[in-house]
Amino acid sequence: MALPRIVHMITPLKHMSPFDVNMALDAGYDDAIPYTNVTIEDVYGLVQDAIFSRSPDGIKRTAMFIGGKRAIEALDMMDKAKKAMVPPFEISVFADPAGSFTTAAAMVACAKKALKENFKTDLKGKRVVVFGGTGVVAFASAVIATTDGAKAVLVGYDGPERVRRLTMEANDRFDVDLGYADGTTEEQKAELAREADLVFSAGPAGRQILSLDQIKQSKDLKVAADVNAVPPLGVEGVGIKDKGTPIEGTNAVGIGALAIGDVKYKTESGLFKEMIQAEKPVYLDFRAAYSLAQDLTS
Structure with a gap:
């Protein structure tokens, strides 16, 4: 037996x-x-x-x-x-602390797919502004995006010091070059959005991070991804089921929480199954999660 x-x-x-x-x-x-x-x-x-x-x-x-x-x-x-x-x-x-590695991997993989399908490009050199930067999903998604060639910026909401410390910790641990910024005020958030090629919203559930007016100010924005499934959603104009759906009044597309969640679920399940099937021991973190999430979205 x-x-x-x-x-x-x-x-x-x-x-x-x-x-x-x-x-x-x-x-x-x-x-x-x-x-x-x-x-x-x-x-x-x-x-x-x-x-x-x-x-x-x-x-x-x-x-x-x-x-x-x-x-x-x-x-x-x-x-x-x-x-x-x-x-x-x-x-x-x-x-996979708080599901963050698989959620972040799914968000970045979905955004990468949207870039390819809608703009014929990838993450290399893109400016990714990550809101909710002191949270674990934001932290992981910024690191993942940076390892795939993006220029990621972690945005905090309670002054620059806490997000600065997290950024320095990430840079030291993973040999990346994350930036950081304070997004406490609406003016600061609007300015950061204006500079973005992609925005990731990974702030607290039930809290709007960016308004549609702020999104419309960005001329270069291509993708806005939001992991918040609790109203009000994190990015106004991005629906919970959106999967590369055009955002009204912009040239960008949106990716909603359920689209990201579907890939997250399959990624976490897949990594558990990988351990079951492995002939030799495997060690799985955000890197393995992103590899699998990319396979699932390709």
Whole structure:
């Protein structure tokens, strides 16, 4: 009788996300075991407990998922997990804090597809202005876009200092060159939108980030993507179901939350399945998510 497929799901938060538990089980795991309030120092011991309880062949049916709400913290946990492996006792690990890596990957991949289909171009050299810049989805999408050749700017909403620190952290960690800006006022947001080739709205749910009037001021804008599915939507003029739909009064197209969410769902499910099917351990983060999201949108 085959051993059950188990994914150990760790988070530094009080609760593991029910969304991620459902995704893991629907992807094919038999059991999804949550561990909450986990610190980075806890990870090493948890991994070694998991890897030594099965034979090298049986360990292929074991994996780990890392949640939480901070990208850097999740990646630090993944690094700690890697150091705990003792080949051939080694398991696959997938990090997706707050669903941010798969959501960000889906948003950037959808935007890239819209650029290709509507403007016969790609992300290389494009100025991507990312609103909600102190949030984890904005952070991840800016890093992903930059790794694909874009010039991304993270926009905060409570002064420049917090978003500056996050930008410096990203630049140091991933060897990228993100910019940052303060978007506290409507005037600041309008000025940033005017300079954009693409805008990504990844701010708090139920909060409009950009008005249609602000969008119309940008002569070079090609794509506006919004991950907010709770009214009022993040970008006025971009519908929740839009999938490269022209934005009224502009030359740009919009991508709505449900279009992005469909790709996000398939990406997260696909990465869980990749761990199930892998003959050798895999380590999956925003880079793996973006690779798969591009395949799904090509």
